[in-house]
Amino acid sequence: MKSKDRNYFKILRAGINTTYQDLGRNNLYHIGIPFSGAMDKRNFQLLNSLLQNDYNSPVIEFAYQGPHLKYFGKDIFFCITGNVSFKIITKEGVIDGNSYQCYLLKNGDEVDIHSTNKSVYGYFSINGTFGVDYYWGSCSINTQAQIGPNNGNKFSKDLEIEIIDINNSFNKRKLDYLGSTIENIRVIKGTNYDYFSASSQNKFFKESFKITKLSDRMGMRLEGQKIKNIVDPNIKSEGLVKGVIQITSAGDPIIMLSDHGTIGGYPKIATVISADYDRLVQLTPGSNIKFKDVSLEDAETLYKLYQMETNNLISQIK
Amino acid sequence: MIKNILNLGDAALYCDFGSDVNQEINSNVIKYFYHIKKLNLKGITNLTPSYNKLIISYDLNIHSFLSLKKKIENIEIKENNKLEKNLIEIPVCCDNIFALDIKRVENKLKLKSEIILEKFFSKNYFCYMTGFVAGMPFLGDLDQEMRLKRLETPRVKVPKGSVGITEQFCNIYTFETPGGWNILGNTPQNIFDTSNQSNPNLVNPGDTIKFYRITLDQYNEIKR
Numbered sequence: 075m076k077s078k079d080r081n082y083f084k085i086l087r088a089g090i091n092t093t094y095q096d097l098g099r100n101n102l103y104h105i106g107i108p109f110s111g112a113m114d115k116r117n118f119q120l121l122n123s124l125l126q127n128d129y130n131s132p133v134i135e136f137a138y139q140g141p142h143l144k145y146f147g148k149d150i151f152f153c154i155t156g157n158v159s160f161k162i163i164t165k166e167g168v169i170d171g172n173s174y175q176c177y178l179l180k181n182g183d184e185v186d187i188h189s190t191n192k193s194v195y196g197y198f199s200i201n202g203t204f205g206v207d208y209y210w211g212s213c214s215i216n217t218q219a220q221i222g223p224n225n226g227n228k229f230s231k232d233l234e235i236e237i238i239d240i241n242n243s244f245n246k247r248k249l250d251y252l253g254s255t256i257e258n259i260r261v262i263k264g265t266n267y268d269y270f271s272a273s274s275q276n277k278f279f280k281e282s283f284k285i286t287k288l289s290d291r292m293g294m295r296l297e298g299q300k301i302k303n304i305v306d307p308n309i310k311s312e313g314l315v316k317g318v319i320q321i322t323s324a325g326d327p328i329i330m331l332s333d334h335g336t337i338g339g340y341p342k343i344a345t346v347i348s349a350d351y352d353r354l355v356q357l358t359p360g361s362n363i364k365f366k367d368v369s370l371e372d373a374e375t376l377y378k379l380y381q382m383e384t385n386n387l388i389s390q391i392k
Numbered sequence: 393m394i395k396n397i398l399n400l401g402d403a404a405l406y407c408d409f410g411s412d413v414n415q416e417i418n419s420n421v422i423k424y425f426y427h428i429k430k431l432n433l434k435g436i437t438n439l440t441p442s443y444n445k446l447i448i449s450y451d452l453n454i455h456s457f458l459s460l461k462k463k464i465e466n467i468e469i470k471e472n473n474k475l476e477k478n479l480i481e482i483p484v485c486c487d488n489i490f491a492l493d494i495k496r497v498e499n500k501l502k503l504k505s506e507i508i509l510e511k512f513f514s515k516n517y518f519c520y521m522t523g524f525v526a527g528m529p530f531l532g533d534l535d536q537e538m539r540l541k542r543l544e545t546p547r548v549k550v551p552k553g554s555v556g557i558t559e560q561f562c563n564i565y566t567f568e569t570p571g572g573w574n575i576l577g578n579t580p581q582n583i584f585d586t587s588n589q590s591n592p593n594l595v596n597p598g599d600t601i602k603f604y605r606i607t608l609d610q611y612n613e614i615k616r
Contacts, residue, residue: 103438103449104425105593106523106566106584210589219526219567221586265398265406308542310413311530313440313447313523315404323544335569336523337442337530345401348452370457373402377452 081147081202081237085229089141089187091291092229093215094132094206094222095197102210103313103336107221110214113195113291113332113355116384117155121197123388124153124176124247132206132213133199134235140187140196141229145179150240152179156196156356157253160187174249176201193253193356201244205236216333218292249391254383256353258366259346261319262373266341269305270321277301278343282362283327289359291333296363300325303341311339317346317354319365331355347373349380393420394446397464399457405448405464413443413532413560418520421446422597423469433463441597442521443530478599479516482564482579484555485611490578492554493543497574500540509605511538512576517562519599527566527584529595534560546572553578555603564595580606580614 095118098111112118112135122131134141140158153176154160160171163184171177171185173196179185190196206213206223213223220226224233267275283298307323314320318330320340329346330338332355346354347368357363368376393409400406407424410417425441428448435454440447450460486494486509494505501508517531534557542558547570550556554565556573563573566584583594595601606614 100437101429101439103440103447103523104429104521104597106526106528109438209586218569219584219586221526226586262399262401265400310443310445311521311524312442312445313400315400315438315447315449317401335525336440337521338524342400347402370399370402374452374456377402381453 081150081240083143083145083235083237085141085231085233085235086144086184087142088229088231088233089136089139091137091217092141093135093217094204094224095135095214096132096212097130098214098332099210099212106336107210107219108216108333108336109316110212110216110221110291110333112197114156114197114352116352116387117195117197119384120174120249120251120387121153121155121199124155124174124249124391125151125199125201126241126244126247127199127201127203131199132204133197134204136187136196136198137190137194139189140198142184142186143235144182144184146181147237148181148240150179150237151176151201151244151246152185152198153177154187154196154198157191157193158187158196159189159191160185174251176246176248178246192358194358195356200237200240202237202240205238218333247391249387251387251390254353256350258364259354260350260366260368260373260376261344261346262370263367264319264342264344266305266309267343269303269341270343271302271304274299274302279365279367282364285357285359285361285363287359291331293331293334294329294354296327296329301327301343305341307341308339309341311337314338315345317348317351318342319344319346329354347376349373349376393424393469394465397461400447402457403450403452405450405457405461407446407448407464409444409446411444413520415518417444419598424467425597427467427469428464440523442523478596479602480595480599481602481604482581483606483610483614484577484579484603485606485608486577487608487611489608490554490575492575493556494576496543497540497557497576501537503537508538509576511535512557512562513603513605517601517603519595519597519601520561521597522593522595525565525567525569527593527595528563529583529593529601530561530563531601532561534562540574542572543574546570550575551578553580555579578611580611
């Protein structure tokens with residue numbers, strides 16, 4: 075490709091944990107490879123819908139601080155989802171951008187994604203396709219196992235992000251959406267719930283836990299009341315799924331997230347319901363979390379409602 | 393052969409094959425795993441076999457717990473289904489720079505390091521499962537007198553290639569990762585190959601592993 079035909083972003087600042095993500099890779103737990111994929115699936119879906127991309131198109135995910143990008147190429151639109159502060163720097167001046175709104179970029183323009191606000195993850199993409207390699211059917215970068223494009227590593231300064239296709243029939247669109255917050259994280263009792271003392275079971279649902287800094291795409295460590303194990307601090311290692319809350323030997327909860335280890339040997343006190351996963355991952359270190367017990371039947375219904383809400387938001391994009 | 397099916401959260405079946413860990417129960421888990429994998433059921437997003445459990449993750453848009461549970465309960469597995477088994481030899485160097493926990497193991501087992509290593513290398517090990525991180529094999533069984541608990545405080549970083557033991561099991565750390573197993577040595581061999589997408593694991597459930605001891609010079613030679 076001649077360089078004048080290229081359309082690409084140059085990374086002036088990489089941001090924290092900036093990676094390509096899509097819906098992730100299935101059916102590899104048995105060899106130790108987790109789903110990965112965008113942490114916040116709703117914001118991932120909204121982004122590709124806003125940009126009229128294929129539903130599983132690659133996007134750029136960032137945590138806390140996003141990248142500063144400089145664009146080279148023919149006119150293109152971009153959009154950001156999540157609760158994100160960013161600036162668009164053009165020859166005419168600098169403007170503050172709004173999430174869930176598409177903006178035009180010309181050759182030489184820049185996007186500086188300062189931060190996510192009271193949340194962890196944000197998403198960036200364009201009306202087109204990034205040039206990524208696929209590993210087991212997904213371009214999601216799993217930095218822990220070094221799987222995915224960019225040799226499975228997070229983005230670094232001076233990296234160039236290729237765009238292989240631009241949708242020329244695109245119409246600028248937006249969505250009025252403030253994001254959704256939640257008071258409690260709803261869970262289903264786990265397969266080892268009876269490993270814990272009655273008073274600890276009680277505390278688990280009554281007290282709140284603080285999210286520690288030891289939280290990333292693999293898991294979220296909590297601290298608070300110690301949960302007392304009265305059977306055995308270990309179980310025979312067995313499969314995990316995202317959202318499982320294990321209690322470590324020290325009595326602290328740890329929640330498995332999208333890049334989690336596929337098997338583990340700590341007892342499982344509960345599992346976060348699928349409908350609340352997107353909101354769980356957006357909770358920042360230092361904030362408090364409180365668990366609420368729901369039945370399996372309720373969780374299945376709540377998931378249907380969650381999907382309806384997402385579809386409803388997609389239908390409101392204008 | 394499945395004793396009981398529970399739910400793990402709202403999007404996974406938790407199939408229990410019994411509370412013991414032995415090769416017979418594990419072989420049943422592995423047979424179910426391969427059988428269900430072959431059926432290629434729509435909406436199954438992951439199968440995770442372990443010592444005595446099989447976890448089946450599914451897409452909540454396609455299945456509900458009760459309907460999928462019924463489907464799995466109705467599966468019949470022929471007893472004579474044979475498992476494919478390979479014998480794989482893996483070199484391990486137990487030089488002091490790699491044997492991070494040999495002193496602790498000596499103290500806990502009340503055995504001299506040479507005896508510990510002799511016992512360790514004298515056996516073949518069965519692969520019960522792979523996972524935690526990509527390609528990590530869980531192998532067994534160690535002799536009774538070789539069994540000890542995990543480290544009280546797990547290491548934040550266990551070096552890639554480390555070979556560790558805990559309880560009746562041993563494993564190989566395929567990536568640098570946190571972990572609490574007692575490390576006896578390190579293998580220069582690559583156990584997980586990202587570039588080989590059809591068969592990235594050197595060791596698969598049902599395989600047999602024979603470790604053999606190498607010197608530091610041999611280790612460096614293989615690494616080069």
